[in-house]
Amino acid sequence: MKLNQTVLGFIISKILKKTRQNDEDQKARVEKENGKKRGGQALSRRFAFLACALFVVQGFVAILGATSLVVPDLPSPVPYEYGRSVHLGLATCWPLIGAMGMVYFFTVDELKADLYSLKIVRWQFWIVVLSTAGLLGTLTFRIGNGREFLDGLPMFYAGISLAILLCAYNLIQTLKKSKQHITPASAIMTGGMVFLGLLLIPNVLNYTNPIVDEAVKYWVVHLWEEMAFELITSGFIASFFIASGLVEKKDMEKWLYLEASLAVSGGLFGTGHHYYWIGYPAIWLIIGVVFSLIQMIPVILLAHLTYKGLKRHRPLKRVEKLTLWMILSSLLYHLTGASMLGMLMTIPWVNLYTHGTYITSGHAHLALFGVMGFLVLAGSHAILSRGTVLSRKSYIWAVAGVLFLNLGVITMSSSLLVAGFLQSYLWRYLGMDFTQVQGLISPYLLARVAGGSFYTVGSILFGWRIVNVWWLTREDGKISEEVSKRI
Incomplete structure (x- = not known):
């Protein structure tokens, strides 16, 4: 009898121990799914923060460039042509860096599994940081190759290509490791990263x-x-x-x-x-x-x-609403500026007069923010604010930042489109002198400076939101309720 009781007690204790272990494992999994970030998601925060920081820098560079176009003798250590190259370099690099973080973060979300190699992520981050710094630094010191839109030295584009290829390799191996859980979103994002590398590598060559x-x-x-x-x-x-x-x-x-x-x-x-x-x-x-x-x-x-x-x-949380505001902003410009205006500009007998004018520049601003700009900001914000609670006051300030960004983009693009229409008609169609036409459209270029000011204010407000949430969540992917109330 005693032996039976001993055996029964042993079995019960084992069952209880196993149950407690299962409960603890389940709790750990739930915590991980509901806020605690996996290693790959924690590292993706670096990319998101750096992208937002470069985005804010671009706002200041852009307004200086727009002002120097209206005031040619504006004292500046960087000539206009190289300032434009820095502006275009930033417009290429910050969305790319943000996209790297987005692909990592949301691929892990989709697969419910961590990345293949965190070491590759770290190496990739520093490679893209050094390549971007070298690209922008050399252009600032008037060192470039003179090739429009891709003005930097080829070795820096080679470094960026290497970072993209490392990212693509890591993602492909991650999908192979979790092939039973592959989703359409994770596969398509990985495909996009592969295309980024394949399209940039040929531009390293001469x-x-x-x-x-x-x-x-x-x-x-x-x-x-x-x-x-x-x-x-x-x-x-x-x-x-x-x-x-x-x-x-x-x-x-x-x-x-x-x-x-x-x-x-x-x-x-x-x-x-x-x-x-x-x-x-x-x-x-x-x-x-x-x-x-x-x-x-x-x-x-x-x-x-x-x-x-x-x-x-269903009712959305404030953090989700802020991300949605940026997605809706992107959708507006993607539909009107990138798609409709872009289609109109591709009509050959229209393009004959408009290509290379300020109409192209206006379209480029709308397309950049429509296709990727606002979406990269939305994704970066979603990454950094995962698990946080946004107070009403902070939400209002953050929405104000998004509204100022929208006001800036609309003002800049509208001014450029009007200037471009006059430029196409007076210069290309009527055959007036280029410098004479430039004088006639200068008021619209001045309005563009005003739009750049709105844009810069918006980037500062949004940047402050990003810095705030980054600082308060730097120790962990999920923060406590007490800390959340201060965000």
């Missing part, structure tokens, strides 16, 4: 043929934005919309497949409108128009899905 040089350059200028970044940001949108309950998972994934197929086909062939006047066959005049029209389809469908979701969605 080409003696000017036609080849121009064509390859637009693989970064156009295809990065209209294809590679679009794949990455669409994966983020899908992940956020599904997690927040805005859109049903099956509807979002259907849109994601359509977006991916049209982004690749439309992006590859839509680049043809950059080939109109550089020596390519005339067939590209037709290809450029047709595929630029196709690129509008997924944007319109996303707007429809978002509208339906907003009508019936």
Whole structure:
């Protein structure tokens, strides 16, 4: 009898011990899913913070450049042509760095598993930091290659290419490790990162043929934005919309497949409108128009899905609302500035007069913020603020920052579009002298400076929100309720 009691007690104690262990394991898993970040997600915060910091810097660089265009004798240690190169370099680097963090963070979210190698993430981060610093630093000291849009020294683009390839390799290995849990969003974001590397590497080389040089350059200028970044940001949108309950998972994934197929086909062939006047066959005049029209389809469908979701969605937290504000801002500019205006500009007999004018610059500002700018900011904010509670006061200030950014983008782009229309008509059509036309459009360029001021104010307000949440959450991915109330 005693033996039976002893055996029974031993079995019960083992069962209770096993149950306690299972409870502790389950608790650990729940904590991890609900706020505690895995190693890869914690490291992705570095990319998000650096991207936002460079974004704020770009605001100051942009307003100085816009002012020096109106006031030619403005004292500046950096000449206008190199200041423009720094501005364009920043416009390339901060979205790229932010996209790296987004892909890592939301891939881990989708797979519910950590990255293949955290060591690769660390190496990649410092490679992209040093390459970006070298690129911007040398341009500041008037050292470059004179190639428009990609003005930096090739070795720095090689460094950035290496960082992208490391990221792509890490993501591919992560998907292979968790192949039973691969989602459309994680696969498409990984594909976008692969395309970023494949499109940049050819631009490290030097080409003696000017036609080849121009064509390859637009693989970064156009295809990065209209294809590679679009794949990455669409994966983020899908992940956020599904997690927040805005859109049903099956509807979002259907849109994601359509977006991916049209982004690749439309992006590859839509680049043809950059080939109109550089020596390519005339067939590209037709290809450029047709595929630029196709690129509008997924944007319109996303707007429809978002509208339906907003009508019936559950109440969102303030942190989610702020992220949604930026996604909606992106959708506005993507639909109007990147898609509709872009399609109008690709009509050959329109493009003949408008290419290379301020209309192109206005379109570029709208497209940058429509396709990737606001989405990278939204993703970076979502990464850094995961698990936080946003107070009403801080929410109002952060929304004010987003509104100032919108006001700045609209003012800058509208001013540039009006200036570009006058420039096209007076200079290209009527044949007036270029310098005379420049004097006539200077008031609109001054209005652009005002828009840049609004934009800079918005970047400061948004940057303060980012610095605040970064500092208070630096020790852990999830912060305590007491700390949350101060954010």
